[in-house]
Structures are given as structure tokens and as C-alpha cells.
Amino acid sequence: MREHYDFSKMNGEKNPYIGMLKPSEVNPMVPSLTADVLPLATDADGVVRVGKTRVSLDIVIAAFSEGATAEEIVQRYSSLDLADVYQVISYYLRRRPEVEAYLREREAQADAVRAQNEALFDPHGVRDRLLARRHHRGR
Numbered sequence: 001m002r003e004h005y006d007f008s009k010m011n012g013e014k015n016p017y018i019g020m021l022k023p024s025e026v027n028p029m030v031p032s033l034t035a036d037v038l039p040l041a042t043d044a045d046g047v048v049r050v051g052k053t054r055v056s057l058d059i060v061i062a063a064f065s066e067g068a069t070a071e072e073i074v075q076r077y078s079s080l081d082l083a084d085v086y087q088v089i090s091y092y093l094r095r096r097p098e099v100e101a102y103l104r105e106r107e108a109q110a111d112a113v114r115a116q117n118e119a120l121f122d123p124h125g126v127r128d129r130l131l132a133r134r135h136h137r138g139r
Helices: 055-063 070-077 083-092 096-120 126-138
Strands: 038-041 049-050
Touching: 038 083, 049 055, 049 083, 055 070, 055 096, 070 083, 083 096
Parallel strands: none
Antiparallel strands: 038 049
């Protein structure tokens, strides 16, 4: 019969025998825990990308906010890794105010670029101009 060890007598001291064991021998049922690196990187344009893909954080969070699961997001964007998508969603849920501030900033930048492009290239009547050009070339 095995002796019962009274851990209350240790008074906060470290178990002297634990250092003699390999980590897998301490409890082989518990996997070795290491912190994973967050799979987010900012590109040269300041856009946060997921993993080593061109898929932006904006796209993943928008899909998740529309109700898509991590698996559905990976189905839509096959270059993504499922574990990366779960990490990104977890990061978003833990740091929602920060991520949403970034998303609002990106949206404001996109609106500014759109307004600038519309000022340079009038979007009204584009279809009519293209049809007229096509008709003129067809003669």
C-alpha cells in the first residue's frame, strides 16, 4: 500500500522530488503547456494579417460577427489555419475594445480613400460612358 503524503506539512516549500523528474513524468496525462505566438502580423501598409496569409483581421472579425464559426471562416478562406482563426477569435473576445478601435480606424481610412477616389473619378454615369465607348468602337 502506498503512503499518503501530507502536502499541508510543506509550508509553501517546493516539492524536493519534483526536480528529479522529467516534465512528462510529473504527470504524463497533462501536455506540456507553452504559450503560442499570436498569429497576427502588421504589413507595410499597416493592415493586420492573419497567419502567413493575405487575409486581414477585419475580414475574420467581420465573418465572426456575422455569425460564422471558425470552421466556416476557414472554408471561406482556405489559406487560413483553423487553429489561427480560433486564436484570433479568442484574442478579439478578450480584447474587444482594442480590436474594435482598430477596426473603426481601418473603416475611417477606407472611407477617406473611397472619397478621394470618387473625387478623382466621378462614379456617376460610369455605365453610360462605358456603353457609349463600346458603341463608338463598334462602328
